[in-house]
Amino acid sequence: MTSLHWFRSDLRIADNTALWHACRDASTSGGSVVGVYTICPDQWAEHDMAPVKVDLILRTLRELSTDLAELNIPLRILKLPRYADVPASLVSLCRELGARSLYLNKEYELNEVRRDERVAEAIAGQEISFHAFDDQTVVPPGSLRTGEGRWYTVFTPFKKSWIKLLEADGIPEVLPAPKKQAPLDPRAIFDPIPTLVANFDTWPRPELWPAGEKAAISRLSHFIELSINAYKDQRDIPSIDGTSTLSHHLSIGSISPRQCLHAALEANKGKLDGSDKSSAGGAKHWISELVWREFYRHLMVSFPRLSMARAFKPETELLKWRDDPASLNAWQEGRTGLPIVDAAMRSLLHTGWMHNRLRMVVAMYLTKDLLIDWRHGERHFMRHLVDGDLAQNNGGWQWSASTGTDAAPYFRIFNPISQSRKFDSDGTFIRRWVPELAELDNDDIHDPSGLPALLRSTLNYPEPIVDRAIVKDRVLAAFQAIRR
Ligand SMILES: Cc1cc2nc3c(=O)[nH]c(=O)nc-3n(C[C@H](O)[C@H](O)[C@H](O)COP(=O)(O)OP(=O)(O)OC[C@H]3O[C@@H](n4cnc5c(N)ncnc54)[C@H](O)[C@@H]3O)c2cc1C
Structure with missing residues (x-):
């Protein structure tokens, strides 16, 4: 009898709880295991998945397919626009393979939970057993x-x-990779792994992220x-x-x-x-x-509302965020006139990753200095991060915006220039990503706005888009308004 293991965010063979159980059960009953992965371009785009992450997934699937083949486990690929299309397609794949059981490791985001509930219902109707694991x-x-x-x-x-x-x-314990399965039927199908997914551009620098x-x-x-x-x-x-x-x-x-x-x-x-x-x-x-x-x-x-772009602290939904597309754009492109923020934002666009300290600095800057809704920042991060992850990204953004649980208190506002002096003291990181400022000394590089106007005009670097003197009062007033 055949079992199907549905890979999702568990793209490995070692210490993979559901795969290990599927293979063990198949070995004891003399059955076989087939793997499947579902690519859902429309849903992924709706979830703001970044092209760099899609590229990492595809390259990882290629490695995974080769490793699985050595265990006599073929990997099938289903390309379906949306999660809603998954239940029927999995049922027909089970029929095609004669599979009587489906194994998977749970995903916890709301849309994924709902998708899996639909799948469980669909296969129950076909008398296919459903095995879900926490992994x-x-x-x-x-x-x-x-x-x-x-x-x-x-x-x-x-x-x-x-x-x-x-x-x-x-x-x-860490579970070992499953044992090699019984030799495959020569008619077993190994689907090719696509090199591109509709809706997503090619990522130009795959060498940055070995898969x-x-x-x-x-x-x-x-x-x-x-x-x-x-x-x-x-x-x-x-x-x-x-x-x-x-x-x-x-x-x-x-x-x-x-x-x-x-x-x-x-x-x-x-x-x-x-x-x-x-x-x-x-x-x-x-x-x-x-x-x-x-x-x-x-x-x-x-708290499922966290998967629905809602604040952990409901009262903060009343906060009057500023509508300022020009500043949002300058933040996204690394043109705020604040060197550490610009260096961090440019590093994100170029590499698909950002250092944790800088994620906090730029998130505080967007939500406190610019008083722009954290959801804009959360979305921009998801669209560019190779590690974009709803739970952690949402947690990090709501921490920085003081809308989350156990978050930074709203009155404790990072000073990005002090952060810059403390954590990039000799300006190495800024010099790398903001080459316009590379010649400045270790003091001026953190805040060129204090330089004489004539010198500033030669730098080809923007003036600060916000006056730091007004920031604290503006944020305090906004948060105090909702307290009233
Ligand atoms: C605004 C903001 C957005 C973020 N978005 C994401 C995201 O989309 N995906 C993501 O994986 N992380 C996110 N983080 C958390 C953190 O920045 C990254 O996990 C970390 O920078 C990854 O680098 P690393 O693997 O070298 O981490 P390490 O320092 O080596 O830490 C090891 C692992 O611990 C976890 N981790 C580390 N720091 C944190 C943290 N502050 N919160 C939760 N988990 C953590 C990560 O899984 C990380 O890989 C975000 C943080 C902030 C402030």
């Missing part, structure tokens, strides 16, 4: 509750509870070997390769969070937390970032 996180989202049985809405108690659970129950499971594991090993111990000190410096840059692999599942956690634990003497004084203090901080990822997924499951 995207170490602790299943939504499974931790406070002592009063409520959802966690604050990070620190969530993290404590996350650690307590794992210390009590043990850390989930596939092997590339992900190699990047993890490199980080653990060379950078994790210094992570605490280096993670905020955008000119240094001090973070793991695994977020794109985590977002499409070419690596699992359990693989990351086990590697970090090895570097942290087996401890989930631990003293800062230990030489491996960096690993503790890195584990904490993995927990932030789990926290934002947990919030998305607990």
Whole structure:
């Protein structure tokens, strides 16, 4: 009997919970496994998926298809405009293959949950069994509750509870790649992987983002070997390769969070937390970032409105954001006249990625300095990020805009120039992305607006689009208006 494994954001064979179960069940019953991936260009465009992410998915599928073939598992590709088309197509693929069971790892975004419910209904009508697994996180989202049985809405108690659970129950093991399946029927079909998807431009710099499971594991090993111990000190410096840059692999599942956690634990003497004084203090901080990822997924499951472009704090829906398309455009293109913001925004357009410290700086700048609705920033990020991920992107934006849970308080506003002096002190990052300013000294480069007008006119660099002197009062007034 054949089983179908539906790949989605789990594009790997090692430590893939549903695939492992599908193969084990097939081996014990003398059956076989076929993989399937659904490409939905209209839906993906509606979800603002970035061309760089689509390109990464296609290249990862190519690697995956080769690895699966070695296990005698063919990969089929279904091209369907929208999620609504998926249930009927999966049912007909099951019929074509004679498949009696469907395996998948759960996705937690609202449209994906609804799609999967429709699929479960459609296949139940055909007497095909449905097997769904929690795989995207170490602790299943939504499974931790406070002592009063409520959802966690604050990070620190969530993290404590996350650690307590794992210390009590043990850390989930990393599952091996499935065993080689029985030889294939010579008529088995291996679908070619497309090189382009309708609605999405070609991404011109694929070499920036090596694809596939092997590339992900190699990047993890490199980080653990060379950078994790210094992570605490280096993670905020955008000119240094001090973070793991695994977020794109985590977002499409070419690596699992359990693989990351086990590697970090090895570097942290087996401890989930631990003293800062230990030489491996960096690993503790890195584990904490993995927990932030789990926290934002947990919030998305607990509060479905987060998948619907709604603020976590409902009262902030009343905030009077400014309608200022020219400033929004200048922010998107890196022409705000604020060097660290422009450098960060240009790096996003060129590479499809942005350093975490800079994501916070530019998000604060858009929502506080410009007082522009966080949803514009969230959408722009999704349209350009290789690691675009609804839960984390929404979490990061609502944190910066002070509309989220456990967010930055509205009255604590980053000063982007101080951030620039602190985290890019010698201007290395700015010089790289804003070459117009490369000749300025280490002081002026953070704020050229203070230079004499004649010198400024030779720089070919815009004047600041907002006067920082008015920013704080304007934001405070806007937030205080909704408090009233
Ligand atoms: C406004 C804003 C938008 C963001 N949008 C996204 C997004 O779309 N996709 C995305 O993966 N991350 C997003 N982040 C979180 C973070 O910036 C990235 O995960 C991180 O920069 C990725 O780099 P890294 O893999 O080197 O991270 P590391 O520092 O090596 O951290 C390891 C992993 O932990 C997770 N992580 C790290 N920092 C955070 C964080 N602050 N919140 C949640 N998880 C974290 C990521 O999965 C990351 O890969 C956003 C943050 C902000 C402030």
